[in-house]
Amino acid sequence: MAEHESFDALQVEKLKPNEQEQEEDEEGDEDEDEDEEGKRLGEIHLGELQNSAPESRETQLETLAVPSTLELSENDQCAGFQVNSTSQSIDGAQLQEQLGVSHQEILAIVTHQDSQMQTQSPVQLAVYPTPLSELSPTSVTQSIQTQTQSPLQLTVYPTPLSELSPTSVTQSISSAPSPILLEQKLPPEKVNTLCTPEVDKQNSSDHKFISSVPLVKTSASDGYNWRKYGQKQVKSPQGSRSYYRCTYSECYAKKIECCDHSGYVTEIVYKSQHTHEPPQKSNCTKESKLALSAECVRNSVTEHPCRTFNDSEVSTSSKERIQETPSIPERKRQSPSDSDGNGDVKIKEEHGDGDEPEPKRRVKKSNLEHASTSHIVFVWGWGWGWV
DNA sequence: GAGCTTTGACCTGCC
DNA sequence: TGGCAGGTCAAAGCT
Numbered sequence: 001m002a003e004h005e006s007f008d009a010l011q012v013e014k015l016k017p018n019e020q021e022q023e024e025d026e027e028g029d030e031d032e033d034e035d036e037e038g039k040r041l042g043e044i045h046l047g048e049l050q051n052s053a054p055e056s057r058e059t060q061l062e063t064l065a066v067p068s069t070l071e072l073s074e075n076d077q078c079a080g081f082q083v084n085s086t087s088q089s090i091d092g093a094q095l096q097e098q099l100g101v102s103h104q105e106i107l108a109i110v111t112h113q114d115s116q117m118q119t120q121s122p123v124q125l126a127v128y129p130t131p132l133s134e135l136s137p138t139s140v141t142q143s144i145q146t147q148t149q150s151p152l153q154l155t156v157y158p159t160p161l162s163e164l165s166p167t168s169v170t171q172s173i174s175s176a177p178s179p180i181l182l183e184q185k186l187p188p189e190k191v192n193t194l195c196t197p198e199v200d201k202q203n204s205s206d207h208k209f210i211s212s213v214p215l216v217k218t219s220a221s222d223g224y225n226w227r228k229y230g231q232k233q234v235k236s237p238q239g240s241r242s243y244y245r246c247t248y249s250e251c252y253a254k255k256i257e258c259c260d261h262s263g264y265v266t267e268i269v270y271k272s273q274h275t276h277e278p279p280q281k282s283n284c285t286k287e288s289k290l291a292l293s294a295e296c297v298r299n300s301v302t303e304h305p306c307r308t309f310n311d312s313e314v315s316t317s318s319k320e321r322i323q324e325t326p327s328i329p330e331r332k333r334q335s336p337s338d339s340d341g342n343g344d345v346k347i348k349e350e351h352g353d354g355d356e357p358e359p360k361r362r363v364k365k366s367n368l369e370h371a372s373t374s375h376i377v378f379v380w381g382w383g384w385g386w387v
Numbered sequence: 388g389a390g391c392t393t394t395g396a397c398c399t400g401c402c
Numbered sequence: 403t404g405g406c407a408g409g410t411c412a413a414a415g416c417t
Contacts, residue, residue: 228392230410243409247390256409 224274226255234258237266251275 226244234241239260246253253274258267 227390229412231393232408232410234408236407241408 224253239266246274246276248274248276 225247227247228242228244230243232241232243233239237258237260239258240263242257242259244255244257246255251274252272254271256267256269256271257265258269260266
């Protein structure tokens with residue numbers, strides 16, 4: 001709850017949504033202010049995270065100290081504090097100067113921290129990686145700082161960077177360092193196709209979101225490869241629901257992303273269990289994936305015999321991809337209502353023990369027999385303050 | 388050509 | 403029984 005309060009407090013520091021258009025209009029005049037404000041926000045956020053970190057550590061298994069979603073209200077997105085992602089008002093040199101750190105420095109730091117984290121981090125990292133290229137240097141450095149301060153690993157579910165102002169990126173990432181690192185492992189083509197184009201598109205057009213298109217590309221978000229097989233407009237909560245299934249042929253894990261009207265992910269529901277580790281590289285051959293899959297099944301069974309978490313479980317069994325996995329071991333447990341309404345992302349994992357009734361679905365397909373194994377053993381989610 | 392996304396239609400369960 | 407909503411299919415299009 002502390003973190004929740006922290007982000008509430010942070011929100012106060014942020015630009016008020018209604019002022020954002022004005023802010024945007026005044027963007028040209030506020031470069032200096034932005035710089036100051038960006039630093040200030042970063043400090044505030046970092047400080048708050050630090051304050052909340054002890055509590056998080058005390059309840060490592062239950063508390064997630066981070067707003068995993070970098071979601072912003074649509075208003076936030078058009079805040080005048082668009083420095084990095086837009087690159088329109090400030091060129092690279094200016095940006096670097098303002099941020100006081102070069103991209104190369106960041107990379108160096110990140111690399112170093114990455115290796116440190118892999119060896120030191122006592123808790124599994126659950127991350128939906130965010131492309132490094134889309135993060136501001138400020139956010140990178142702050143995330144690293146936070147990382148070193150708390151062993152608690154965080155689950156971060158990034159909102160498409162295209163929708164984020166640098167402020168928001170900084171704020172959210174600052175408590176979830178590794179997405180940056182992780183994304184570096186992602187194949188370039190993935191990163192590009194998944195994130196960058198939208199950023200460019202939206203930055204150039206100054207649009208904040210595309211309501212009909214899932215802005216979070218899940219295939220890169222949690223280390224697994226998901227294929228979207230359906231999308232539905234739902235009324236409650238109002239928005240859309242995207243249905244993903246794992247691309248592994250023998251994996252029947254599914255994921256449902258609930259988005260609000262503006263395309264922000266408000267809830268993620270995992271169903272069934274991955275029978276494989278998340279792919280390490282996109283250039284993995286299918287053969288290698290299949291081979292890996294068999295190995296992973298063994299690992300997950302032997303290492304996590306009592307848990308049925310899919311993503312997280314598999315991920316914790318992976319020593320090579322610790323950071324890229326979406327494991328959520330110390331997630332803040334909340335009642336669903338806790339995370340409703342304020343833009344919190346609920347993540348549920350639904351696994352079957354065989355007793356739960358199968359949800360509505362067509363009887364046709366063969367995956368019925370596989371899917372029948374799932375449902376709702378664990379339903380857990382977390383929430384955090386809206387940023 | 389493979390893989391993915393989009394999207395309308397279909398199926399099923401609930402009220 | 404009909405309407406509604408959720409979940410899925412599958413064709414079309416895109417990369």
